[in-house]
Amino acid sequence: MSAAQANPALGVVPSHAIRLAGVAKTFGDVPVFSGIDLTINTGEAVAIIGSNGTGKSTLLRALNGLNPIDAGSVEVLGASVHALKGDALRRLRARIGFVFQKHFLVSRLCALSNVIHGMQARRSGPQVWAQWCAPAAAREEALACLQRVGLADKAMQRVDSLSGGQSQRVAIARMLMQRPEIILADEPAASLDPRAGDEVMELLFHLSREAGRTLVFVSHDMEHAVRYSDRIIGLSGGGIALDISATEARPQELTGFFAKPAAETADRPRAVYSGAAAA
């Protein structure tokens, strides 16, 4: 049974968190994808799968403006991401948590300082640069975030002395400190061993579920895609070639999706996803 099945809260929030219309991206002369139309509902957990080079990460990074797009529109939390600049873009990004494949922490600082950096979504200035100059309330909240990921005892440890799994959990705690409404994760378990990878995915899934946050993650692990999402989007042949409920999917079938030539998967009739509640 998938975790999505276990959660009855899905499908009750009808409004969309993310809407893409006609999105296209080209690197030089090489088209990555085009005509991407996609709507993701608030509180939905979506896995994006696809072979290397199909533009999964590019698409994910376009959702908070880290990557530009060449055509179409990306609307997140009611804002047109690529029309925003400066402070307006920063304010939108503050509402979107992003977990990278590598933790991207400041390696010479302790875990607590790195988590406090998440507060830069809400305020600026020296008080959010490091734990030693942070106000007591910020330190307490950061410690609570570390406790949430099971690393409160490592608060004062430099992150370059932590394991890969622990570092990724600190990155998740930093994201929690941000208090995001949407969580984006780009292969968050890819550089971890299977057990640490499962723990990180489990954590991300539960953090999104407990607060009704939307979760969109890229994964090459079909078990993760099935277990930690409501819906699976497959990219191939420059577009969305697969859009199915996670409860209908079998990891073996999804693995077969990768094995097929791009042209074949692109021609595959796209299943119409009718929402997790229908699953």
Place this chain on the structure above:
Amino acid sequence: MNVSAPPRFERPGAVGFTLFVAAAAFIIWSFQNSGLSLEHLERGFPAIIRVLGRMFPPDITDIDRILWSLLTTFQMAIAGVVLGLILSLPIAILAADGLSPHPVVKQAARGLIALFRTVPDLVWALIFVITVGLGSPAGILTIMVDTIGFAGRFFATAMEETDKGSREALASIGATRSGIVFSSVIPDAMPSFIATSLFCVEKAVRSSVVLGLVGAGGIGVELKVAFDLFEYDVAATIIILIFILVVCVEQAGEWMRRRVM
């Protein structure tokens, strides 16, 4: 199949060969033009022996005054370096790729650093002696400018080489430019900053010794007076103490660099 061995050296092209011949000719011309000859060495060597003979044993009767002057010189170096390092950081941020707010600002900051670096410290000392007068203040300002020229460039390079990932992560949170610089870039570049700062202290201590020769304060004045009065034994004491100070600073710097890196 027979495979012929590749040539040990590539045959130079016409341009490369011409440049090589031109460079060799310029080096030979440089020796001729500078007037250095064996005759100079023959004449100079006995003179060096004679001066060295008059330097030993060193005269330590006035060592208290020399030590005090050496301490003042060291303090002048430290004050100049601290001022220079404080000013280097903002200038380096403005000069660094990816951190500078505008290309024009970046070029201006880089131009300033290049100016401070390329004009020799003795020239800056002369300028400051004329503008602020004889003594330590001119020396401090000289060391400050020299430090900005050196540290500004290395600080900027160190910041450009920091982890782009943690910067991107903070940008994705919605952090401000200053937030990214102070939360990620500076902590990442800190070992390099400390190593550069220690080099600056060493450089400043060496530099502060000679600034006195043009009146910019420090023990250089004592050294010049000793030579002018042919008190080579006093000069020997000053040179030995300068040597000990510079070696101690270098050793301390090396020890601290090893701990930080």
